[in-house]
Amino acid sequence: MVSRLRHIPGIGVNVVGNRADAAADSSMLRLENLDTDLRPPRVAVERTRRAVDEDEANSYLPFEGHSELRAAVAEHVGRLSGRSYDPDRECVSVAGGLNGILNALLAITEPNDEVVLADPIYAGLVNRVRLAGAVPVHVPAVPSGQGWRTDPAELAAAVGPRTAAVLLMGPAMPTGAVFDAGHLDALAGPVNEHGAWILYDAAMERIRFDGRPPVHPAGHPALTDRVITVGSASKELRMIGWRVGWVVAPAPVLADIALVGLTNVVCQVGIAQQAVAAALAAPDADSDVAAATAVWRERCELILAELADYPVIRPDGGWSLLVDTASMGLTPADASERLFRRGRVAATPMDGWGPSGSGYLRLVFANEPAERLRDLRSRFDAAF
Known part of the structure; x- marks a missing residue:
């Protein structure tokens, strides 16, 4: 490996995403990748x-x-x-x-x-x-x-x-x-x-x-x-x-x-x-973004409510939030594996995402509608 790549790990998303694709399980929640189901303008x-x-x-x-x-x-x-x-x-x-x-x-x-x-x-x-x-x-x-x-x-x-x-x-x-x-x-x-x-x-x-x-x-x-x-x-x-x-x-x-x-x-x-x-x-450009943001915020609030008993940190915006798996006594990789196998949830561990990333698991709320997120608590309970 050339020197410029020695300290560049992967981002992990592709590994979890490829595994979820291979599983071909429509019941699996896809919370691992920054995609969104909301249509473009x-x-x-x-x-x-x-x-x-x-x-x-x-x-x-x-x-x-x-x-x-x-x-x-x-x-x-x-x-x-x-x-x-x-x-x-x-x-x-x-x-x-x-x-x-x-x-x-x-x-x-x-x-x-x-x-x-x-x-x-x-x-x-x-x-x-x-x-x-x-x-x-x-x-x-x-x-x-x-x-x-x-x-x-x-x-x-x-x-x-x-x-x-x-x-x-x-x-x-x-x-x-x-x-x-x-x-x-x-x-x-x-x-x-x-x-x-x-x-x-x-x-x-x-x-x-x-x-x-x-x-x-x-x-x-x-x-x-x-x-x-x-x-x-x-x-x-x-x-x-x-x-x-x-x-x-x-x-x-x-x-x-x-x-x-x-x-x-x-x-x-x-x-x-x-x-x-x-x-x-477009004249409605700002309102278009605001309408999409309202949907993403609703999904975020639903996840925060579903996982109220888990160490989840509230985001100020964006498409994702983090779970503090270290406080649960788990590495994010272990937590990701448990969720995948037991809860049918695909989520990416944050290894390589900064020095403290190795303590967190990411959940993306931009790509799954609210009706599919309403059993997230039961999926987490099954995993942990």
């Missing part, structure tokens, strides 16, 4: 169908993304952040959000630079930091009855001379934790002192269960020129298979990120870009 589906017959959609060009998509993205990010972006110089399309994260990391980090991020956090983010040759520095999120919280002072203290970026996500995967203005206030000084970037994963920023608008780092006056926003159509718009994302950032660094993109994936799915542009620009 109708305008996006209709626009995709039309694109199949359009010659310009069957093209490599333009490499940076179709102009309509970049215009819609720049307006979307500008509206949420309060900062104006030039779609031609400060926005590029990418093949999904994580492609954008990796492109940005390759553009802003030198080998052995540090990237500050939460713990626990999505293994795919940690692994991309390592793949870029950088070093992840984790700041713990602390669980409580009210959810997960990261101390702003601890987050700021993690930024130092070797820090290339602070990777923020809110709601975060897999915890559903959010950050607030206090975190940005704390970061402003050290980020500017050390010339670091805020790498903001905006994939779920509007999927908040408190009804509040996103807290966008580029809206902070002391951070606005140090923020790289990476977004995706996969979560909020439920357009997973379209594989379209974007990166929005100040022009000088965006040029470097675009160069990485040309050297990496080159271009995005042609027949998908106009559909994403239409979904972002």
Whole structure:
């Protein structure tokens, strides 16, 4: 194995997902993968169908993304952040959000630079930091009855001379934790002192269960020129298979990120870009996301009620929540195995999802309707 892969484990989701697929058991609850059964916006589906017959959609060009998509993205990010972006110089399309994260990391980090991020956090983010040759520095999120919280002072203290970026996500995967203005206030000084970037994963920023608008780092006056926003159509718009994302950032660094993109994936799915542009620009775009979020919140609350006697941590948003299996005297792998065999529930252990991940099991509530979740307590009881 080459050195860059030595500290990159898998993410576990594929192992559990493949096993569940092989079981071919329709009674099994599929809580292991970030899929959703909620349909994408109708305008996006209709626009995709039309694109199949359009010659310009069957093209490599333009490499940076179709102009309509970049215009819609720049307006979307500008509206949420309060900062104006030039779609031609400060926005590029990418093949999904994580492609954008990796492109940005390759553009802003030198080998052995540090990237500050939460713990626990999505293994795919940690692994991309390592793949870029950088070093992840984790700041713990602390669980409580009210959810997960990261101390702003601890987050700021993690930024130092070797820090290339602070990777923020809110709601975060897999915890559903959010950050607030206090975190940005704390970061402003050290980020500017050390010339670091805020790498903001905006994939779920509007999927908040408190009804509040996103807290966008580029809206902070002391951070606005140090923020790289990476977004995706996969979560909020439920357009997973379209594989379209974007990166929005100040022009000088965006040029470097675009160069990485040309050297990496080159271009995005042609027949998908106009559909994403239409979904972002639709008059009912916000209400569409809000309606989907209400469904996901209902399912989350149902799981929390079903598992009230189990150590489950409430998320602030997103598509998943965590079970503290360590407090149950089990590794998450053991808990996953028991649920699979005895409860017919597929759930992913969080090994590799940050230093504390080895104490938690993830439940995804985005892909199973409420009527199938109502016996979750009996399934857990059968397993444990």
